[in-house]
Amino acid sequence: MKRLPMNKQPCPIARSLDIFGEWWSLIILRECFSGVTRFDDFQKTLGISKNTLTARLNKMVERGILKRVPIAPGALREHYKLTEMGKELHTVFIALRQWGDKWTFEGETPPNAVVERKSGRVVAPVVVRSLSGRVLKPRDTMLVKL
Amino acid sequence: MKRLPMNKQPCPIARSLDIFGEWWSLIILRECFSGVTRFDDFQKTLGISKNTLTARLNKMVERGILKRVPIAPGALREHYKLTEMGKELHTVFIALRQWGDKWTFEGETPPNAVVERKSGRVVAPVVVRSLSGRVLKPRDTMLVKL
Numbered sequence: 001m002k003r004l005p006m007n008k009q010p011c012p013i014a015r016s017l018d019i020f021g022e023w024w025s026l027i028i029l030r031e032c033f034s035g036v037t038r039f040d041d042f043q044k045t046l047g048i049s050k051n052t053l054t055a056r057l058n059k060m061v062e063r064g065i066l067k068r069v070p071i072a073p074g075a076l077r078e079h080y081k082l083t084e085m086g087k088e089l090h091t092v093f094i095a096l097r098q099w100g101d102k103w104t105f106e107g108e109t110p111p112n113a114v115v116e117r118k119s120g121r122v123v124a125p126v127v128v129r130s131l132s133g134r135v136l137k138p139r140d141t142m143l144v145k146l
Numbered sequence: 147m148k149r150l151p152m153n154k155q156p157c158p159i160a161r162s163l164d165i166f167g168e169w170w171s172l173i174i175l176r177e178c179f180s181g182v183t184r185f186d187d188f189q190k191t192l193g194i195s196k197n198t199l200t201a202r203l204n205k206m207v208e209r210g211i212l213k214r215v216p217i218a219p220g221a222l223r224e225h226y227k228l229t230e231m232g233k234e235l236h237t238v239f240i241a242l243r244q245w246g247d248k249w250t251f252e253g254e255t256p257p258n259a260v261v262e263r264k265s266g267r268v269v270a271p272v273v274v275r276s277l278s279g280r281v282l283k284p285r286d287t288m289l290v291k292l
């Protein structure tokens with residue numbers, strides 16, 4: 001993964017991508033949000049090599065978005081769960097999925113929909129809002145130095 | 147960029163990443179949302195090689211998230227603007243930026259804030275909501291086949 005020159009201002013987007021921005025990491029996280037937790041299940045579902053899977057999981061554990069926990073109380077075998085830090089990527093993934101559903105299927109029906117578990121109804125499109133709840137378009141927002 | 151095996155179900159996240167998932171593409175898009183449009187400005191701001199910048203811009207134009215437009219009516223020189231498809235990545239970028247601000251600065255103050263242009267007030271945290279407006283956590287949502 002390439003990095004911005006060290007003299008550039010630190011950027012939350014560059015820092016985030018440095019944690020989980022590799023293609024396979026993003027795809028593994030997608031599976032985590034679908035409830036996959038076990039090494040073997042990631043491997044079977046994704047057809048990823050064991051070496052690559054191990055490297056990506058280790059990095060995400062090290063950087064704090066996944067944690068290893070025993071598969072049952074007292075068990076020796078462990079599986080992978082999202083930490084609070086990892087769970088908060090939910091919004092990014094839902095927004096990315098909605099964008100992909102809208103723009104990358106060109107007339108085909110997307111294979112899946114994200115629904116509210118309780119009601120089975122599709123979730124609302126994720127949007128940027130002001131503190132008072134107004135929907136904000138790109139031209140309505142700007143970046144300011146702190 | 148690695149791909150999922152062809153026999154795997156098409157996925158909006160994999161398809162999206164295939165369009166703009168390379169590290170430099172994401173960083174270029176970040177600059178687009180900050181109003182950068184000219185080749186030379188991307189180059190100067192990012193310290194990226196001309197070859198890489200050209201390749202990334204060409205791909206994003208080809209895949210429909212950027213467009214080349216004359217820098218002034220009738221001018222021969224062109225610059226790069228987000229298409230409607232590109233602009234709709236705004237939500238993904240704001241969500242990613244907010245996550246990075248919260249989780250990757252460990253006590254330091256993040257360098258920038260996203261504010262509403264009109265009021266100068268910081269924007270609300272991007273969240274996933276039900277159609278009726280309820281905030282949904284990862285455990286409140288699920289993926290269903292269409």
